[in-house]
Amino acid sequence: MSEEELNADGWEAIDEALEQLYGEQEQKHYGTAIPYMLGGPDPLNGISVYEAREPLPHWHFVTYGFSELYEKETEDPGYSGYGFELTFRLSKSAAEDEPPAWALNLLQNLGRYVFNSGNVFRSGDYMDANGPIALESETVLTALAFITDPLLPAIDTPNGRVEFLQLVGITNDELLAMQVWNTLGVLMEMSEHIPLYITDLHRNSLLKLPAIAEAVRLGSESEGSNTGALYVDQLAWENPEDDSIQTLQLGAKQAEIVGKLLHGRLLKGRTLTLAGPEVTVSFETGVNRSIEIHNDNVVLKLDEAASEAISEILRPVAGLYHLTDWPEFAVRIVPTHITDNEGTVVKTIG
Template identity: 60%
Template sequence: MNEEATASGWDAIDQAMSKLYGDQEPKHYGTLISYMLGGPDPLDGLSAYKAEQPLPHWHIVTYGFSELYDKETDDAEHSGYGFELTFRLAREDTEEEPPAWALNLLQNMARYVFKSGNIFRSGDYLDANGPICEGADTQLTALAFIEDPELPEADTPNGRVKFLQMVGITGSELEAMQTWNTLGLLRACEQLMPRYITDLERDSFLQTPAVAEAVQRGIEQDGSNTGFLYVDQLDWEPAKKRLFGKTPAVLTLGAKQAGIVGKMLAGRILKGKSLNLSGPDILVVLEPGKAAGLEEGEDEVCIRLDEASATELSRKLQPKEGVLSLSSFKGLNVQIVKTYIKDQDGHVVSTIG
């Protein structure tokens, strides 16, 4: 039996899109050499449909995160990774092809998933550390993920498949997601961003009073929904004994993430929730406690913060190089080091701290 005849997973995606676009023939971009055979692109294909409502945009869907052909995994409930990505991008009336950068971005998302094994879920976010369209004059420097508002989960012969929509967001919106939650922020922006269409030319929605007020209200009521944060500049130096006492232990953070960690502390520790900071070589668990203190393991440190130390640390953590001492936690200093933002070629393009 040939591959086309057994492409039940592929057919399920086509059927889901045909419910929205009928007989429209999409712009399809296939892969010449399979990723399994050494090709550069993990996805077997991408299709882009012209949507007119609520405004002209491309509606792009991936083929390859799920099992497109025969069932290969032991997970009978889900097909492959259990999702496909979609991306809605504002379209000019004269455009006949979706921009290449958008297709490349989706392939890059697949490279990340295929290499790391980490999957995307509704409510996730990802910092791109630069414009999502390289070289573009845009404020959109991060991505968020939410279930596509028009594509319900599909049952296929290979298992269930969700359609997760990728949404371009600004740095300030990313920070709001980290200090509150992703889905809350996206829904607060829905009237300004119908169907979560990405528009490279837009400003931050946090400049809209109603959105800013919703975020502030959500932070105060709910705290932060982010319990885990990867910090690439994270280090720990235990306390050292000296002749007349000992030096404090030192927690090192990069300036880029110091400020957001400070804001997240207020939304986690002061709400009775822990915050996990994961670095290349160490896991630092910040958790609420009745008294400030710490416990050290080989690859993990647990820092307990009472209300006074959590409040002081939250206030003092800023994206500025320096060493912070805490009056409410004598055994701990925090060192903030500069963060160097680099482009894809490794050149420093900006410095924080």
């Protein structure tokens, strides 16, 4: 049975929402020849791209496939599929007649991540791309933030609700600011300089602007961090048989952000949880410092002095660090190797 013969109520609902925004403009649509479930390489059914001229020329990408485009298959009647589709606004040069292929590949890669992991995106999320979001480009945008598309409100389809989440290309220090404060707060401060959150590969970090840097500093100090949990791929816990010195291990790339999160969470009385491949480590405030181990879960209760001391240790410099007034505990920071798609190490941190 062809797609044309299928009940395409979900697809048509997205088309109608875009028609309200772009009228009769004929979109550029990039479909998938072989369905993902039949072994095709691309998980999304298709991506439509519109050309927008305001507030500045840009491409507007919209995915089809995170939601249920045809028959209802999931059990939740309130949401269609994963409950969202992704959008992406990318600055367009006058010489461009076609949207760049890397942006289409980026959206399909995010589809693979969601389909393979089951993890979904929500407004306020962020993701580190560990390199330029446009491969083989010299852009300093190396991460993504997610926010509700400012011109595409959520829609109710026969298969349930669908929200439109827009990707925003961000720099590494902007990502760090979002982690130590919150994504939507940082984006709001940046919005005057990136209207409609249009991604421009050629822009520099907006934290170089004193007003934005100060707003982020004040926000993080007054509100603390909204990041309560973080996946740390080089996380480990060393617990010797004689219990002499128990050691927390982190990779150099993530050491600094963990230190800042400790400062922004524990001083506000909030817990921070780090999840690794084999262990989970939680930091909690306590009157007295202690270490509790329950199978693969470690709980560190820290007084204010210990929290501050560990935060100071956590820098992107490899080494073994001891706390002078807590001899039973140490922190080991190991180098982080950044690799390309073929597994070749292109950068070492620490």
